[in-house]
Amino acid sequence: MFTRITLLKTISSLLLIACILLGSFAQTSYAQEDLMEFAEKTGFPVKEAYRPKASIVIDADSGQILWEDQPDLAWSPASIAKVMTMYLAFEAMEQGKFDLDTTITATEKDVKVSQIYALSNNKIALGVDYPIRDIFSMVAVPSSNVATLMLANLVSDNDGASFIRKMNDKAAELGMNNTTYFNCSGAQIGSFEGLYQAEGIDPNGENKSTARDLAILTYNLLKKYPDVLQFTSKPVVKTMENTPYEETFETYNYSLPGAKYGYDGVDGLKTGSSPLGGFNYIATAKKGDLRLIEVILGVGSWSDQEGEYERHLAGNAILDHAFSTYEYKKLLSKGSNKIEQKEINLEQDLYGFVNKNSEPSFTLADGQLSLKSDLGQVSPNIPAKSVSYQDSETQTGNNNSDKTNAQKTSQSAETPKKEHNYLISSLLAGLGLLFLICSRLFRKRIAGVKRGSHTIATPTTRLFFTLGALSILSAVGAFLFL
CATH class of the missing domain: 3.40.710.10 (DD-peptidase/beta-lactamase superfamily)
Known part of the structure; x- marks a missing residue:
């Protein structure tokens, strides 16, 4: 049973990684909309x-x-x-x-x-x-x-x-x-x-x-x-x-x-x-x-x-x-926040530019929380805006010990469920990968003055990309939360 779970988990992880890599590549190409399109x-x-x-x-x-x-x-x-x-x-x-x-x-x-x-x-x-x-x-x-x-x-x-x-x-x-x-x-x-x-x-x-x-x-x-x-x-x-x-x-x-x-x-x-x-x-x-x-x-x-x-x-x-x-707005409020499954306390509100069609993500490092932007900073000499944070107080040692024991007791009961989740995750990730590949194959190629030619998104490629993205998100949900 351990071997089967490990194998399914490995396959699911590899498919998710492949989808994420291809998805990020497709998203970069798609998100950077063509000037000729949005100029109109x-x-x-x-x-x-x-x-x-x-x-x-x-x-x-x-x-x-x-x-x-x-x-x-x-x-x-x-x-x-x-x-x-x-x-x-x-x-x-x-x-x-x-x-x-x-x-x-x-x-x-x-x-x-x-x-x-x-x-x-x-x-x-x-x-x-x-x-x-x-x-x-x-x-x-x-x-x-x-x-x-x-x-x-x-x-x-x-x-x-x-x-x-x-x-x-x-x-x-x-x-x-x-x-x-x-x-x-x-x-x-x-x-x-x-x-x-x-x-x-x-x-x-x-x-x-x-x-x-x-x-x-x-x-x-x-x-x-x-x-x-x-x-x-x-x-x-x-x-x-x-x-x-x-x-x-x-x-x-x-x-x-x-x-x-x-x-x-x-x-x-x-x-x-x-x-x-x-x-x-x-x-x-x-x-x-x-x-x-x-x-x-x-x-x-x-x-x-x-x-x-x-x-x-x-x-x-x-x-x-x-x-x-883009819009500039308050992203997080001063006080308690949960970032990357971690409870932290911000010393002040955090403001920043975010794409109106996406949710912001953040980076925690050396006691500083900063906005993680798609294109980054114009120079490493100009660090991203950040606010200081402190870790929230953890539970006592006894509570941690009790929690660990409870987890060990329930681990054997959760094994079949995990195997099921990994199988679902693999199937969804494979389906997402297929959609993303289709979104690349059906892009329209046009002539360009900068690099000879380049491709642009069409309604068909956008549909495939959307279906692929939804499948990947569902795979991630099955992998992590089901």
Whole structure:
């Protein structure tokens, strides 16, 4: 009898493991809905030619990933590199080196840089004092290369190479493990016609980063220097107001409310485009108490300037999908809770983002309870939100002893029931496995621009997947509880 039970239990366990592995694989493919499908539902239709090469959405408070697609693809961020320059300028202000009212006097070299036609710029007049607050607006909105260079020179005392080393050191410090900077603005040093000096730095080097790394940068920027949003939240800005040097700029971030593809809640942050990088942007968006960070990379190509607009349709669709799929709520209340068959006492309420169509699960480790999310954290340097807990008091030793004796007495009586349960579990698990295999076989294959082709779910595959999932859940119930 012992041998039969052991055999049935082994078979049941192996089938359950197989189902769970296949089920999780199918669920990953199914849960990450295809952009082209849900974009239509959100009202921001995306053409296949403008599908982003990489994208990510994270919770700006916790760093939890809510959406990702090739987040670690190395890409040229173009003018998004200016975000790191702004970060280092804010850090220098925090250290007391200057403030928003500090001025930079324009030099002859600055004037010449501003006149380079191939670079995005604004007008700079010789000898004029430009306040840092206006310089920030020039960097953030028209993506002025001369303003970026003036800001970097102020931070580094006109040492271009030193500033680039600061950029790379800060990237390493923040955990941006796949980012390398060769210039401060996104335009190669060689594009500045000899006016941008950085000894020891490849003048033709191309900045590289990833959607994940840029999300990490933006997460830290908003945490430490949220005032950056005052320079990125308006569709139209004026610099040097009430002076002969006043200029008006319209944003390239067309997702800002009031712009061409305005999305409610967007209030930043930076766009970037180049022949190598196509069209990219970082968006920050807030609804109620919730703030999300989105990074979109590689929309379209430089030869088709429509990508400048289409990136915002894709970005809006993904952002709307994240807002509508997830909700932020109280997950557990302070006090007694039962987690993983363990009685614990939480020291405070736990809040977090969860998929509206699923129940949250949790991790217990080292006296901390945290939400277990499907996609995890954007960086290991940003731990998941957690609350402290304590184990509830256990029963006395005598009670434990009595319980053990009672269990031993009833063990022989439960043996036939266990054998029956394992048999039922095996049959249900096998049936679930069959349904999941069918859900994979009947998926529809379509052409794609990123990986040649990919498959999407159909009503038939969804039915098979649902039946498979229900069978697996029933198998687990039979295995554990019947």
